[in-house]
Amino acid sequence: MSLVHRPFRGRPRRSDGDRPPLSLTHRAAAAALALSLAGCASVSPDGGERDVQALVARNPIVGDAAPRRAPDDASRQAVDALLAQPLDAQAAVRIALAHGPRMQEAFATLQLSDADRAQAASLPNPVFAFGRLREGRELELDRALSFNVLGLLTLPWQARWAGQRHEVAKLQAAQSVLQLAADTRRAWVRAVAAQQAVVYLRDGQAAAEAGADLAHRMARVGNWSALQRTREQLLLADASAQLARAEQNALASREQLTRLMGLTSAQSAYRLPDRLPPLPVSMPTLTDVQASALRDRLDVRAAQAQAAATADSLGLTQATRFVDALEIGAVRNTTFSNDADGGRSTQRGVELALPIPLFDWGLARNARAEALYGQSAARVRATGLLAASESREAYGGWRSAWDVAHRYQTEVLPLRQKVNDEMLLRYNGMLSSVWELLAETRASMLAVNAAMDAQRDFWLADTDLQLALTGSSPAGLNALQTSGDSVATNPAGAH
Amino acid sequence: MDRRHFFTGAATAVAAASVSRVALAALPDAHTQSSTATAAPLLPPDGRPYNPVVTLNGWTLPWRMNGNVKEFHLVAEPVVREMAPGFKVNMWGYNGQSPGPTIEVVEGDRVRIFVTNRLPEHTTVHWHGQRLPNGMDGVGGITQPHIPPGKTFAYEFVARRPGTFMYHPHADEMTQMAMGMMGFWVTHPKARHPLIAEVQRDFCFLLGSFDVEPGSATPKVNTMTDFNTWAFNSRVFPGIDSLNVRRGDRVRIRVGNLTMTNHPIHVHGHEFEVTGTDGGPVPKTARWPEVTTDIAVGQMRQVEFIADEEGDWALHCHKSHHTMGPMGHEVPTMIGVDHRGIAEKIQKLVPDYMVMGDKGMADMGAMEMPLPDNTLPMMAGQGPFGPAEMGGMFTLLKVRRDQRPGDYRDPGWFKHPAGTVAREVPGDSAPPAASPATPPATGSPDATVRRPAGHGGHAH
Numbered sequence A: 001m002s003l004v005h006r007p008f009r010g011r012p013r014r015s016d017g018d019r020p021p022l023s024l025t026h027r028a029a030a031a032a033l034a035l036s037l038a039g040c041a042s043v044s045p046d047g048g049e050r051d052v053q054a055l056v057a058r059n060p061i062v063g064d065a066a067p068r069r070a071p072d073d074a075s076r077q078a079v080d081a082l083l084a085q086p087l088d089a090q091a092a093v094r095i096a097l098a099h100g101p102r103m104q105e106a107f108a109t110l111q112l113s114d115a116d117r118a119q120a121a122s123l124p125n126p127v128f129a130f131g132r133l134r135e136g137r138e139l140e141l142d143r144a145l146s147f148n149v150l151g152l153l154t155l156p157w158q159a160r161w162a163g164q165r166h167e168v169a170k171l172q173a174a175q176s177v178l179q180l181a182a183d184t185r186r187a188w189v190r191a192v193a194a195q196q197a198v199v200y201l202r203d204g205q206a207a208a209e210a211g212a213d214l215a216h217r218m219a220r221v222g223n224w225s226a227l228q229r230t231r232e233q234l235l236l237a238d239a240s241a242q243l244a245r246a247e248q249n250a251l252a253s254r255e256q257l258t259r260l261m262g263l264t265s266a267q268s269a270y271r272l273p274d275r276l277p278p279l280p281v282s283m284p285t286l287t288d289v290q291a292s293a294l295r296d297r298l299d300v301r302a303a304q305a306q307a308a309a310t311a312d313s314l315g316l317t318q319a320t321r322f323v324d325a326l327e328i329g330a331v332r333n334t335t336f337s338n339d340a341d342g343g344r345s346t347q348r349g350v351e352l353a354l355p356i357p358l359f360d361w362g363l364a365r366n367a368r369a370e371a372l373y374g375q376s377a378a379r380v381r382a383t384g385l386l387a388a389s390e391s392r393e394a395y396g397g398w399r400s401a402w403d404v405a406h407r408y409q410t411e412v413l414p415l416r417q418k419v420n421d422e423m424l425l426r427y428n429g430m431l432s433s434v435w436e437l438l439a440e441t442r443a444s445m446l447a448v449n450a451a452m453d454a455q456r457d458f459w460l461a462d463t464d465l466q467l468a469l470t471g472s473s474p475a476g477l478n479a480l481q482t483s484g485d486s487v488a489t490n491p492a493g494a495h
Numbered sequence B: 001m002d003r004r005h006f007f008t009g010a011a012t013a014v015a016a017a018s019v020s021r022v023a024l025a026a027l028p029d030a031h032t033q034s035s036t037a038t039a040a041p042l043l044p045p046d047g048r049p050y051n052p053v054v055t056l057n058g059w060t061l062p063w064r065m066n067g068n069v070k071e072f073h074l075v076a077e078p079v080v081r082e083m084a085p086g087f088k089v090n091m092w093g094y095n096g097q098s099p100g101p102t103i104e105v106v107e108g109d110r111v112r113i114f115v116t117n118r119l120p121e122h123t124t125v126h127w128h129g130q131r132l133p134n135g136m137d138g139v140g141g142i143t144q145p146h147i148p149p150g151k152t153f154a155y156e157f158v159a160r161r162p163g164t165f166m167y168h169p170h171a172d173e174m175t176q177m178a179m180g181m182m183g184f185w186v187t188h189p190k191a192r193h194p195l196i197a198e199v200q201r202d203f204c205f206l207l208g209s210f211d212v213e214p215g216s217a218t219p220k221v222n223t224m225t226d227f228n229t230w231a232f233n234s235r236v237f238p239g240i241d242s243l244n245v246r247r248g249d250r251v252r253i254r255v256g257n258l259t260m261t262n263h264p265i266h267v268h269g270h271e272f273e274v275t276g277t278d279g280g281p282v283p284k285t286a287r288w289p290e291v292t293t294d295i296a297v298g299q300m301r302q303v304e305f306i307a308d309e310e311g312d313w314a315l316h317c318h319k320s321h322h323t324m325g326p327m328g329h330e331v332p333t334m335i336g337v338d339h340r341g342i343a344e345k346i347q348k349l350v351p352d353y354m355v356m357g358d359k360g361m362a363d364m365g366a367m368e369m370p371l372p373d374n375t376l377p378m379m380a381g382q383g384p385f386g387p388a389e390m391g392g393m394f395t396l397l398k399v400r401r402d403q404r405p406g407d408y409r410d411p412g413w414f415k416h417p418a419g420t421v422a423r424e425v426p427g428d429s430a431p432p433a434a435s436p437a438t439p440p441a442t443g444s445p446d447a448t449v450r451r452p453a454g455h456g457g458h459a460h
């Protein structure tokens, strides 16, 4: 029996170098080692928490927040302490990573992968078969203890491969952490901006209200017609509708943040700061955004790791191409004649069950493996292209968002203020009326709102940029996960 | 008024020629004026003698005698006219100012006027009211080619009849007159004239209107009716000099109207007669006493009276918006509107907001609030008793017993003899000031008279 592994045409190099294919004898030795280690294959005690923490540590989106598998008393207390203060973006991220339901889900997924890994690293159980046959007076007891040799031989391979897949799972869990942190940061930015908008629109509404009140009094003493008065009332109605919409938006964006942080209604009375952080004073220049994205992004690393794992699994497929159920067993048959002398005879032997590659030459399985490898290689390429393109897009978006917000702050708002000042001078000179003054005030509120929108958009773009450069696709993990499923759920060996 | 000019004399009141003598060797000096003060009368150094006029906030153009011809040099050019202290307007004028210098000649003088065009577009000069050869009438395209930018044209004619005249462009008039191109012309009689009296003071000014957007400096030339700056000789009160005379002087005031509406010019404390129009002296039988004379568009009037009442007498256009500075004509009337509770609300949004106009517009005259740059308050000027609440076409005729002949200096405020100033009636018999009316319960406007709440307590 010579089941020498034949090199697979076009087989890629494994990450650990260009090792020659192992012969079965080597594998037997490895199997022996695996046997001795079998008892050690166990699930990780912290559910991968530390590993994921290490992967996301020092990422700018996460900052000093640590993803937690499940809240404990200490982290609950920390959350309560954070909620007692006006909640800044970093605090929101810390709460979401310690407390958010999505965090727990990500860790649960990681644990599944860990369990698979542990499973793969465990020895297959031996099979004991027992048969009791009677013929006339003759009784035959067949006992066979058989063991799946192939499983044993491929165990190190399986274990290594499962380990690789688990590494991929960790990278994916780390991406989930970054996504959650980014989503939380975005939600925080939206909630603060929406709350700020309400304040300004309330001023706008107050201006409209003053105008409408005064218009009413003008009409009452005969200085104005119903038409003029009604026009001012219309402005008030419009301003009130705008305010109501803004209030609803503030509520919705706050609830979004509350959900991401996993807070109960009792905890949802937290306070947000009055305003967004100021813009950075100048735009830093990133020399090569694509390079840093390709180097640092976790989805790129995950795709690469997955491709390596798939490549590794091809070796296994190749090895088991013909024999996917080699069984060896010890057989002991005892025959009881049940006649007067009570004679019995015992047969001992070895049984080897080996499927004959008559119909299944393993071609289909091999083709599948090759396709899977092609798929994962394509995914590495796609992820790389995505990362490079997204990093360029995010950097461009960040720059233009900074430009717009900066322009609002340094040009639009000062000019708007200047218009107000000039309008007040005109009012002073009885060159314009108080309604024109109030209309300018309302226009100012809207300009301030537009400036705040620009500032909000900048911070959203900033989060997108951090994510695109150091974490994952800002568009989310979905694309990656759906295509990754086929590998994750269909190991090549198909045992 | 700049006193310096009255002592230094007219000859030095004008600056030296600014036009290169080399380039214009054949031309008379183009005198230019940088001051807006009323220059002292220019006593004729040569030619036929006459009794000169005083141009309000203006000056008379010196000439040179070339043989028996009086030669003047007008330069049409962009200028900056200070219409009141701190209020400067980009205009087009002549020889450094708008209006241009007054041209004074004597009946029968042969006059040659060189006109140099330093405007960005062509121009002409029309000699409003003169008898002259048709080709000297200055209607661009009709009686002469336009004067292109950079070119000098000469007009020559005999000042055939005495009287009060004007000069102004007759090319792109809408723009050039809206930009301030105009000037006065007086032809004095060569001998005693039965219908032209000898006077001790002879003042002249042109009525002009401009539309200067508050905070800007260039008139809007397309405006036709809604002007906001009404001027005597391109000056607005309180920037207009007063007409200072000695009690008992016979005073002549010549007024020309180059705006697009009529102006009823009104003098306080005296009655006058209109003694002349652009058509010449008015027959004595056609004169009647008046205190106001309406000067229609494009017309001139000369009025005369004996200034026999001492005091500071108002002299102004009687259209009340014409004695105001810029105002918002779209500003609604706020009178009687209760601001309680609302003012505070607005102040929260506009911290410097103050309620104005709820009792009338006089707030404007009393309050000194910051205005847009280069903008006159709607009402301005302070008198000895408080705010004058005036602007635009308003000045004072100051009659003093001790004003020396030929002295045109401002004598200051009138010192009223004791007991001759309107006074407060002592005691509490006067009703208190009107308070905002109590609004009626219904939504319909209360169109009844809102009486002030008298001490009888019957508000309505």
Ligand SMILES: [Cu+2]
Pocket: B230, B262, B263, B264, B317, B318, B319, B322, B393
């Ligand atoms: Cu008028």
